[in-house]
Amino acid sequence: MTEPVIALRGVRAELGSRPVLRGIDLTVHRGEVVALLGANGSGKSTAVRSVIGQVPAAAGEIELFGTPQRRFRDWARVGYVPQRTTAAGGVPATVTEVVSSGRLARTRFGVFRKADREAVRGALELVGLADRAKDAVDALSGGQHQRVLIARALAAGPELLIMDEPMAGVDLVSQEVLAETLRHQVSEGATVLLVLHELGPLEPLIDRAIVLRDGCVLHDGPPPKALGQHALPGHDHVHPHAPAGAEPIRTGLLS
Template sequence: MPLEPAICLCNATASLGGRPVLGGIDLKVERGEVVALLGANGSGKSTTVRAVVGQVPLTSGGIELFGAPIHRFKQWQRIGYVPQRSTAASGVPASVREVVASGRLSRTRLRPLGRGDRAAVDRALELVGMRGHARDSVNQLSGGQHQRVLIARALAGEPELLIMDEPLAGVDLASQRILADALREQVAEGTSVLLVLHELGPLQPLIDRTVVLKSGLVEKIYGRSEARDAAAVHDLACHPHPDPESEPDRTGLLT
């Protein structure tokens, strides 16, 4: 019998600040599948993934994680989440290794890290090319290195489902390629992935389906062979003539 999908959203609606933001999203991520969410600013991509990780309640519809309704789902250690525009620097001095090791907490609880935990941390650092920076303070990292550390933190938990909101934002092409390689290895091991992206970049060959959102609804779904078309359509729709004067569509409440 096939396993239940890693994520299943059924006619999901959500409101923020009293305004409807998701208008009835249907979205599935099958086991081992890599799904990219594309769409213009404000189309509802982050809200969709935040609903999936339980940070935004639905007003109607449902979400199932690994076959369980989200309100009954308890196995959050199976999920690695990299939020949008988050920071590894918390104000207290912490090394890259310490931040990545914190990704094991959902598995170790208060138990000290064992050999298996340390191996998972080393592997995550290696995967994102940060092993040589393990002792560095996170406060000294560049934006791209910072993002790699946050992804390593999620990978250290050995998640079966990885959810990343704009993992390539502010990451140069060399780092994007390192992240693509890391993700490829993870996917080869069977991890399911939901990614919010603005462009597919080096991740494109990994993506099985691209779901384009518009105004809180699924506008179009592209299969693997159409990913290039999806990226092209998205580029035309979302970046037609960049206006340096325009204000980004942000409330600032999510930062």
């Protein structure tokens, strides 16, 4: 197999003095779509934020495109969608202005050329917001905000997309648009790591799921299939080979 796009080995991280990641291994190969799942507080957001250097790793190794993350500078290859409910700031801004921020990584000293403006326009077309380009972001719905944030990440033409709960608080129409956008990116060869609360409409796209629980990797393999009784909300996952008397594993995936 080719060199991994993202590689985490034995990564530990703390928030305050509370350990949030307790030594996780995580690898994403080129062209893969990997979902990071787990209940609230399982460390999935922290894991993603440690990949991009927002949360410092207390121990372990993190590599991006084969380069140790500390020395990684080629950020135009990475598109990041942070967990946000809004794309707006304290001053009005148009959709184009916000998405243009994502193109800065490809410009020299922030000077925009024709190709840069076209890339911004292209990113807006991908998420179906080209007709809203000149509107203020304040005027958009929650799902449209999320589409703006994704267009911003796509504007630099990244090879790797990292998304933190892109489906949170998104209406059905926008969910479909996001799934279609992602499908397009994957068909063009993009690698994707995304934090999800539930698989939802993205399920058919996902090659592999990594489930975290209390800062440890609980499952790394094909996405868990929710079938029959398992599909019912709030069920407990009981492993028959678990030691007798062990607590049932509550992944919280379906709650």
